[in-house]
Amino acid sequence: MRIPFNKPFVAGKELYYIAQAVTYGNLGGDGHFTRQCSQLLEERFGIQRVLLTPSCTSALEMAAVLCDLAPGDEVILPSFTFVSAANAVVRLGAQPVFVDIRSDTLNIDDSLIEAAITPRTKAIWPVHYAGVACEMDRIMGIADKHGLRVVEDAAQGVNAFYDGRALGSIGHLGCYSFHETKNYICGEGGALCVNDPDLVGRAEIIRDKGTDRQQFFRGEVDKYTWVDVGSSYVPSEICSAFLYGQLEMLDPIAVRRQEIYQAYRHRFKRLEAEGLLQLPFRPEDCTSNYHMFYLLVPDVATRDGLLDHLRSRGIHAVFHYVPLHSSPMGVKSGYHEGDLPVTESVSGRLLRLPFYYEITEEEQQAVVEAVGEFLRNARQREGRGRKQHTPQAENRQVVGSVQG
Numbered sequence: 001m002r003i004p005f006n007k008p009f010v011a012g013k014e015l016y017y018i019a020q021a022v023t024y025g026n027l028g029g030d031g032h033f034t035r036q037c038s039q040l041l042e043e044r045f046g047i048q049r050v051l052l053t054p055s056c057t058s059a060l061e062m063a064a065v066l067c068d069l070a071p072g073d074e075v076i077l078p079s080f081t082f083v084s085a086a087n088a089v090v091r092l093g094a095q096p097v098f099v100d101i102r103s104d105t106l107n108i109d110d111s112l113i114e115a116a117i118t119p120r121t122k123a124i125w126p127v128h129y130a131g132v133a134c135e136m137d138r139i140m141g142i143a144d145k146h147g148l149r150v151v152e153d154a155a156q157g158v159n160a161f162y163d164g165r166a167l168g169s170i171g172h173l174g175c176y177s178f179h180e181t182k183n184y185i186c187g188e189g190g191a192l193c194v195n196d197p198d199l200v201g202r203a204e205i206i207r208d209k210g211t212d213r214q215q216f217f218r219g220e221v222d223k224y225t226w227v228d229v230g231s232s233y234v235p236s237e238i239c240s241a242f243l244y245g246q247l248e249m250l251d252p253i254a255v256r257r258q259e260i261y262q263a264y265r266h267r268f269k270r271l272e273a274e275g276l277l278q279l280p281f282r283p284e285d286c287t288s289n290y291h292m293f294y295l296l297v298p299d300v301a302t303r304d305g306l307l308d309h310l311r312s313r314g315i316h317a318v319f320h321y322v323p324l325h326s327s328p329m330g331v332k333s334g335y336h337e338g339d340l341p342v343t344e345s346v347s348g349r350l351l352r353l354p355f356y357y358e359i360t361e362e363e364q365q366a367v368v369e370a371v372g373e374f375l376r377n378a379r380q381r382e383g384r385g386r387k388q389h390t391p392q393a394e395n396r397q398v399v400g401s402v403q404g
């Protein structure tokens, strides 16, 4: 590919810090760099306790245990998301209850949450798509009223804000990802943000194989032992050292991502004005971290054709996501196509464009030109071939049609 979808970026001191970690002689977890990263995130984002994990997936698994999920329990979450949250729920025998998304932010539709609550509901797990916040005041209000826990899937939301508060710092728990496709990376990595002080102690135990080893290290107990369920959720110092090199550069990375985002947005304005595509939406009170740049096109055939066209030009764009309720696992739990119309419409029409720190102006321009060329030609073809439209294609087009 001439223009890849993602290119991991080394901000500066990552390799130096890894070498330093090696000389410190502690390559297991919770050494110097793990502490530095946690402290930096706690201070910058106002989080009670940040526990680094090997991935966001493992942070979500810890959150599921901290929500005391058990067979028969239900958790409300969007279907338009990555599989990790739903997996964390079903691993404990609980049931994900999928709610449709808003057509503007593509986040869980807060107006549909209350209707999905039953006596078995234990928690709400909102996902901040593309680093743009869910309606957290409303979601926290609903959770308070019904005595539910809120876990923010802020995998894409590190260094993004809702009404001045960092994503991941608002719910009882929040989960970050430092996977190489995210804004701040260490290959594979994540963190559990513990905002409810009552959950800190148990979170430390779950993370450290179900033992009270953290208390032992602090001298609070004289030997450590198995006290609860847990697993191996502590990342190595090698990963934390790399991550510290990235977190030190939090602001410059954020500035660069904003530039890339604005450049795409500016160059696509014209195509949006021509009605050929729809650009991302951000509410006033949300400060984005510019995690991605996506486009919404009129229908699934146009989206798939556009992906192929870009590929033929050496440009790697991707779709996002296959909705969880229409996956084999979703169908097995009784969901059908048509259950979540906005989710189905959006996932068929969305594509994500190449987005990485080192993308050049020329590369961005080439992407914009290739998109414009395809969409203008598609419109002409449609004009000529209108009478040959299949009924299926028409259906796809009207379901949950979005204006932002």
Ligand SMILES: *Cc1c(COP(=O)(O)O)cnc(C)c1O
Residues within 6 Å of the ligand: 054, 055, 056, 057, 058, 081, 082, 084, 085, 127, 153, 155, 156, 176, 177, 178, 179, 188, 189, 190
């Ligand atoms: C990337 C992502 C995850 C998974 O993160 P890992 O660190 O790869 O486990 C979970 N949820 C969402 C919304 C994501 O975008």
